[in-house]
Amino acid sequence: MSRFDRYLWNAGAGLLALLWILPLLYAVWTAFHPAAYEADFTLTAPLTLENFGKAWQAAPFGRYFLNTFILVTGITAAQFVLCTLAAYGFARFRFxxxxxxxxxxxxxxMVMPDILIVENYKIIRAFHLVDTLFAVALPYIASGFGVFLIRQTFMTVPRELDDAARIEGAGPLLTLWRVYVPLAKPTYLAYGLVSVSYHWNNFLWPLIVTNSVETRPVTVGLSVFATTDSGVEWSVINAATLMTSAPLLIAFLLFQRQFVQSFMRAGIK
Structure with a gap:
């Protein structure tokens, strides 16, 4: 690649980064400034946390965050267990x-999850699980992408390690736990970030199967700002948006290097 090509690629990447970061910068500006300064980008504009207080009081965000945390951790833990067992079977056993x-x-x-919404809802309703956290989590407790990604990592583990573990008296499950899982930690980290991000931001399915505050995640709770009768307050809306997206942004910034490296090790470009 010539120097001109590198400059061209860097310019394109910079343009895409700029298009992505401008809405975020605007959200940060309006969230930390009074409503009168939504379009007035004066450097002497006063800072305030009042918008976050209004957003927190406008909806029971404490309950929404708790529901989201339970859903995200429960789904991710279930996926780790089921995907690990399936990936180990596909990678190391012949049947x-x-x-x-x-x-x-x-x-x-290749199947979009939204295509299965109607059939999934029929199943959830048949088992009388509507408006429960379990109903939100049930369609996602297993993941084909997770099986594929972890299997790709397990296939890179030398078979000599299986033989050594077998000589030491370890069975298949102990070998999986002591040999394969530790070697796949970067992959688990990357997949965990993908899974947490998806289920943290998931909106349509939770909206369909939940009816009460006790079961709604934070994304559905955020929609109350779009149905308010007092008019649109962008400063409050952006403050609420920052509160819901901040955990994901912080997690990605902390683990972005491991995130990229794990996909590279798994053979996915």
């Missing part, structure tokens, strides 16, 4: 129909 089953896992990656 009839293995390739066909793994092809079905890959096929699941």
């Amino acid at each position: 009839p129909g293995r390739n066909i089953l793994f092809s079905l896992v890959l096929l699941q990656l």
Whole structure:
């Protein structure tokens, strides 16, 4: 790649970064300034935290955050367990129909989750689980992407380590726990960030299966600002948006290097 090509790619990347960061900067500005300064970018504009207080009082964000935390941790933990067992089976065991089953896992990656909303809702309603946290989590406790990503990592583990563990008397599950899982920690970190980000931001399915404050996650709770009768207060809306997105932004900034490296090790460019 020539120097001109590098400059061109860098310019394009900088333009995309600018397009992404401008709305964020505007949200930060309006959230920390009075409503009168929404379009007045004066350096002497007074700072305030009043917008965050209004946003917190306008909706029970404490309950919403608790629901979201329970959902995200529960779903991610279940996915880790189920995806690890499935990935280990596909990576290290030979059994009839293995390739066909793994092809079905890959096929699941091509199906948009929104297509299954109607059928999933029928199942949830048949089991009388509507308006429960379990109903929000149930369609996501297993993940084809998680199986594929962890399997790719497990296949890079030398088989000599299996033989050494077997000589030491370790069974398949102990070998998985003591050998494979520690070597796949970067992959678990990357997949955990992807899973947490998706389920933290998931909106449509929780909106459909929840009806009360006790079960709504923070994304559904944020929608109350779009239905207010007092008019649109962008400063309050942006303050609420920052409160809901700040945990994800902080997590990605802290683990971005491990996030990228884990995907590279898994063979995904």
